[in-house]
Structure formats: C-alpha cells, structure tokens
Amino acid sequence: MKKVIAFDLDGTLAPSKSPLPDKIGELLTKLLEEFQVCVISGGKFEQFKKQLLNNLRAEPKLLKNLHLMPTCGTRYYKFNLSKNDWQKVYAEDFTEPEKKKIITVLSETLKDLGYLDTKTYGEIIEDRGSQITLSTLGQDIVDQLGDEGVRLKETWDPDNKKKNLIRERAAPRLEEFEVRVGGLTSIDVTKPGIDKAYGMHKLMDALRVNMDDILFIGDRLMEGGNDYPVKAMGIDSIEVSHWEDTGKILEAIIYINK
Numbered sequence: 001m002k003k004v005i006a007f008d009l010d011g012t013l014a015p016s017k018s019p020l021p022d023k024i025g026e027l028l029t030k031l032l033e034e035f036q037v038c039v040i041s042g043g044k045f046e047q048f049k050k051q052l053l054n055n056l057r058a059e060p061k062l063l064k065n066l067h068l069m070p071t072c073g074t075r076y077y078k079f080n081l082s083k084n085d086w087q088k089v090y091a092e093d094f095t096e097p098e099k100k101k102i103i104t105v106l107s108e109t110l111k112d113l114g115y116l117d118t119k120t121y122g123e124i125i126e127d128r129g130s131q132i133t134l135s136t137l138g139q140d141i142v143d144q145l146g147d148e149g150v151r152l153k154e155t156w157d158p159d160n161k162k163k164n165l166i167r168e169r170a171a172p173r174l175e176e177f178e179v180r181v182g183g184l185t186s187i188d189v190t191k192p193g194i195d196k197a198y199g200m201h202k203l204m205d206a207l208r209v210n211m212d213d214i215l216f217i218g219d220r221l222m223e224g225g226n227d228y229p230v231k232a233m234g235i236d237s238i239e240v241s242h243w244e245d246t247g248k249i250l251e252a253i254i255y256i257n258k
Helices: 022-032 045-051 096-113 141-145 147-156 161-174 196-207 228-232 243-256
Strands: 004-007 036-040 066-069 075-080 085-091 125-127 132-135 178-181 186-190 214-218 236-239
Touching (some): 004 196, 022 036, 022 243, 045 075, 075 196, 141 147, 161 178, 161 186, 196 228
Parallel strands (some): 004 036, 004 214
Antiparallel strands (some): 066 075, 125 132, 178 186
8 A cells, every 4th residue: 555645846736836626636636634645746846836736625634645846846845734835855956157057058058959939938947946947939938828728838858859859968967966848838957966865855854764665656757757767766656648637546545545
C-alpha cells in the first residue's frame, strides 16, 4: 500500500498555467484524507498559489498532508497549522553570477536557433530564485489568452524536437548545471543534482518513507523531461497525457482505498 502520492502540476493536475479543474480539486481533497500528497513542478510558489491552492477547498487540517515543491524540488513548503500559512523548509538559490551566465546562454541559444517568436506574452526568461526558466512564448500567455494560450503552447512543439534542440545546444555551455526540458514550451535550469529526484529524497527524509511507499504521476517521464529523474531513481511512476487521465487514476485510487 502506498503512503505518498506525488504529482507534477502542469499537464498532470491542470492544463498548462491554468487553474486546477474543479473535479481534480475535489479528488485531491479526498486523497488528502488518506495519503500524504506532494506536488512538484517547475513553477514558482506564487504559481502554485494561483494555479493549485486557490481552487483547492481542503480544510487546514488536511493541508498539513500536502507538500509543495516548486521549481522542480529546489524549494519545499509545508503548511503550518498554528500560523495557518505555508512555511518554506528550504531553497537552493543561485548566486547572481550564476543567474547571469544562465540567462545569457539561454538568450543566445534561442536567438541562434531562430526561435524568438515575433509575439510573446510576458517574460521569456524568468528568474525563479532557485531555477531559471525559459518559456519560448512568454510566461503570461495563458493569463492573457486563456484557452487560446493553452492551445498555442500545445501546438508550438508537440513532438518536443524544438525543446530538445534548445537543451542540446545550451547544456554544453552550462555543464555545471542541470538543464532539462520543462513544460510544453519551457526549459528549466537548476543547480547540479537538484531536480525532482532531489525533491523526492528530501520528501522521503521528511516523512520517513522509502521509494516503495511513493507513487508518482506526471506527463514528462521521457528521458530529458523534468519528471524523468523521479522515474530513473526507481519510484513507481505513471505517465499521463492530460489532466483528465489523472482524474481517472485518482478515482481508481480512492475507490480501491475505501
């Protein structure tokens, strides 16, 4: 019997950069009654609040079973019942020179490959403290365009060839860092050895569980994807294509656990 159910966010629990669907929110609340739940994603904590927490109706006593790991596990937040708020456990932040180098390399790579789209929405390269993320269409495309923004993201690189090429060009110039394909249009850069597997190890230490106690669900489990390190470390993993797939899996877990 698993004790922990862990998830990616974008494409797994919700459409890219979009609010948690009501159905998933309801199922997660039920899941929190029986399991420790972790959400680990490339987004920053503010994105977790906007995308996940604002549409999760769980009571504070259940939120203590929810573990948030923004920026691919480079940060970890737990809910503090006494303060009724989220508390940062750790953050693996870059130095300013490290940030400058990463931003320069990503900018030059995007330009050299001709992937600078004429129309973007918000920042293309975002400093998330412990992670630098390149989003080829801009960080705010879904905020500004809604469902059309999701559609544009889904059609920009459906076979991952563009993102893989960006990673292949940038990684040799950033060999002292981890460079991974992130979401639909993104590349994530973190400190070496700091990825979702690192986050899972931190979670196991905090909860005193082992790999056999965890089930991970994500949509980027292919090699080079930002969910792949979890699968590679040996945690049982299920790959999904859309959040609707996750909903069916949650319904099955909840039903079996009755």
